Amino acid sequence: MPYRRHIPAPRYRVLAVSDKVEPRLYGPSVTKIARDVDFIVGCGDLPYYYLEYIVSMLNKPLYYVHGNHDRPEHRSNRTIIKEPQGGINLHARVMAIDGLLAMGLEGSHRYNRNTSYQYTQTEMWGIIVKMMPALLTNRILFGRYVDVLITHSPPFGIHDAADRPHIGFKSFLSFMRWFKPRYLLHGHQHVYRDTEITRSRYAQTEIINVYPWRLLDLEFPAASAPP
Numbered sequence: 001m002p003y004r005r006h007i008p009a010p011r012y013r014v015l016a017v018s019d020k021v022e023p024r025l026y027g028p029s030v031t032k033i034a035r036d037v038d039f040i041v042g043c044g045d046l047p048y049y050y051l052e053y054i055v056s057m058l059n060k061p062l063y064y065v066h067g068n069h070d071r072p073e074h075r076s077n078r079t080i081i082k083e084p085q086g087g088i089n090l091h092a093r094v095m096a097i098d099g100l101l102a103m104g105l106e107g108s109h110r111y112n113r114n115t116s117y118q119y120t121q122t123e124m125w126g127i128i129v130k131m132m133p134a135l136l137t138n139r140i141l142f143g144r145y146v147d148v149l150i151t152h153s154p155p156f157g158i159h160d161a162a163d164r165p166h167i168g169f170k171s172f173l174s175f176m177r178w179f180k181p182r183y184l185l186h187g188h189q190h191v192y193r194d195t196e197i198t199r200s201r202y203a204q205t206e207i208i209n210v211y212p213w214r215l216l217d218l219e220f221p222a223a224s225a226p227p
């Protein structure tokens with residue numbers, strides 16, 4: 001029988017951000033807008049100073065993945081940082097956040113010779129295959145593989161586009177069928193019209209494009225808890 005540890009809470013309130021600096025969040029009003037969040041999710045392509053500002057104002061943990069445009073940042077004290085300070089990089093890692101099993105997959109579909117945070121379809125498959133032992137261990141110990149998958153890119157055919165940088169990953173579709181996360185949060189695909197679809201369902205997963213920011217309630221009915 002699975003351990004009863006890491007049972008998800010009924011609800012997690014999350015501030016999810018990606019791709020564009022939102023002035024209302026990059027100022028004191030962030031504490032009003034997102035005052036009761038449990039944690040912050042970064043879906044990539046954001047300046048590290050912006051993520052660090054939100055973390056320092058809310059005093060809540062940040063879990064993030066890199067986007068294809070992420071680059072080292074030069075600070076005024078002549079240091080160069082490659083990650084937002086105080087955040088936890090979830091790429092190719094499964095971890096428990098207050099009972100919630102979360103995993104991340106960074107980057108976009110490869111479209112040029114720059115190798116950072118770009119992957120071919122096959123390379124993304126390779127990363128997922130390496131994650132399988134950890135996911136299977138979760139299933140044995142906690143009765144489920146993963147609750148939330150945090151990515152930069154959308155899955156293939158869902159919220160993606162036909163041009164090379166914006167083609168989604170086919171492996172994410174298999175991931176959702178096999179490992180049944182309740183949520184997949186992504187960015188990368190900019191939204192310019194209200195009519196664009198930003199929430200979809202595939203297998204047992206709700207897929208949400210968080211661009212440029214969203215306050216989300218991730219809900220886990222008691223029935224989804226392991227026996």
Ligand SMILES: [Zn+2]
Pocket residue numbers: 045067068069108152187188189
């Ligand atoms: Zn991107």
